Amino acid sequence: MRGSLGLCFFLAVGACDGDGTDSAVEHEVTWHADVHPIMEQHCTRCHTEGGQAVGDFSDLEQARAFAEVSLGRMEHDLMPPPVADPECRDYIGSEHLSLPPHSLETFRTWVDSGMPEGDPSSAVEIEPIETELEDPDLVVLMPEPYTPAFDDPENVGNEYRCFVIEHGQDEPFFITSFHPIVGEAALVHHIVLFSLDERHVPDDYDPAVGVDCINGRGGMVGRIDGMLAGWAPGMTPVHLEEYDQAGNLTGTRGIRVAPGQRIVVQMHYYRNGPEVDGLSDQSGYAFKTASEVDTPLIMAPFGAYNFVIPPGDEAYSYEQSFSLPAGMSGRVHAVFPHMHVLGTRYRVWSSRGEDQTCIAEGNYLFDNQLSYVFKQPVELQAGDQVHLECTWDNSTNNPHRILPEPQEVRFGERTDEEMCYAFSLVSVGR
Ligand code: HEC
Known part of the structure; x- marks a missing residue:
């Protein structure tokens, strides 16, 4: 099918149904009007200058250079990285986490038609995607910077460290939004957030170095009473507010944390190359909290x-x-x-x-x-x-x-x- 439709590189409904010659040519698929918005919505939070993935896909020339490979990745649900299907049940943020079929179709049409730039004046305004949690009211960090040694011969280049991050609250509270604070992005491959009963923190726990918890070592991960969330570069803050079908805020929800519960981060450090040797990391989490919510989770x-x-x-x-x-x-x-x-x-x-x-x-x-x-x-x-x-x-x-x-x-x-x-x-x- 691809490339076989001759002149049919247009978005007009019906334009490609017949032989593609005389239907209305309403809208050529161009970078400014169609493709740049797709890149901003689905790709550039990772594919950006200094970001975790190659290239800066907000730049036309770079987007063109990667276009064929991108199309293949998109067609196989590999890019953007796979997420839950909103057709099963819609979730907050699905509009930029999941690539809708019509956007894939638009991108394919653009590639097949020679990747035209189009008219800059047709550029559409793009709403920026939230990448940090704004106005957090509880920020908890590892107590000291930690330098991974990467000296475990069984797990070359990988270190999993678990740190208990003290929330310092004497009363139960509810987490209503959360997002990590990443100290040294070059080291942090991913983070998992747990809650743990304080009785399960090992007696000899040293906050400065945490616990080696790769492969269930360290006795902490095996006792988790709640795995709360995972995070990898490119992910956006999680919010637990409740909305109705029209998108109006209808209530608050939050994860209850009791005074006897500790919050634990499992840091996966990864040695990409010698350039990260000696670097240290002091990560943590930013939360929005509430003392009461409509729906405790x-x-x-x-x-x-x-x-x-x-x-x-x-x-x-x-x-x-x-x-x-x-x-x-x-x-x-x-x-x-x-x-x-x-x-x-x-x-x-x-x-x-x-x-x-x-x-x-x-x-x-x-x-x-x-x-x-x-x-x-x-x-x-x-x-x-x-x-x-x-x-x-x-x-x-x-x-x-x-x-x-x-x-x-x-x-x-x-x-x-x-x-x-x-x-x-x-x-x-x-
Ligand atoms: C959540 C972060 C993230 C998002 C969003 C994302 N990518 Fe990626 N992408 C990556 C990472 C990490 C890699 C490198 C690992 C790999 O190849 O799977 C990558 C690799 C690629 C590659 C291979 C590059 C190469 O030559 O090795 C292409 C092409 C690509 N992405 C296209 C896209 C496109 C197009 C989008 C948007 C539709 C997108 N990506 C969205 C993280 C992301």
């Missing part, structure tokens, strides 16, 4: 543990279900899907008799784990079933695998073992 770690992923299988799926017990009702407000490096796809849904309701579904990438806060929560009542399905690629085709040869993989904390979770923010009752 708790973390429900819905997971599967009994799977056995056969070696060589490139799409092995495992399903786990549970029923809401009698007398229980509630709502699912957000989901944070979590697998390790073999994970390729997840699906979370509920069922009531014959009726099914999609909760979250999408392709999965370990390096790009997001929390999806739904625009409309999912209502659950006693007897409803909730289902979770994880799919893994345990074949040599999987570029992210750690083990040199595929072998049977089961549940475990190590990155070369697997997980299958939908950490869910839920409210109980109506």
